[in-house]
Amino acid sequence: MAHQDRSGAAGMPLIVVDRNGVEIPVPAGDDPSAFAEQHGHQALIRCLNHPTVPAVDCTTCVPLED
Ligand SMILES: [Zn+2]
Incomplete structure (x- = not known):
């Protein structure tokens, strides 16, 4: 069954992270969502201002509420 919950992210820059939140480089030409799914990682929308997170x-x- 395909995950449909990321359909709204089409066209958005994605960052792939592992369970510890460490960025995993996506091989050139690979689809970030598919790559993440295959390897048990998460594909998240990348911050537009801070591309490493x-x-x-x-x-x-x-900011976290304080
Ligand atoms: Zn930011």
Whole structure:
């Protein structure tokens, strides 16, 4: 069964991270979503301002509530 929950991310830059949140380089020509799925990683939308981190983890752009 294909995952459909990423359909809204089409065209967005994706970052692939492992379970520890470490970026995994995607081989040239590979689809990030497919690569992540094949290797048990996560494909997340990359922060537009901070390309080394996923947008959801970017505490610079999305400050934690304090
Ligand atoms: Zn950011």
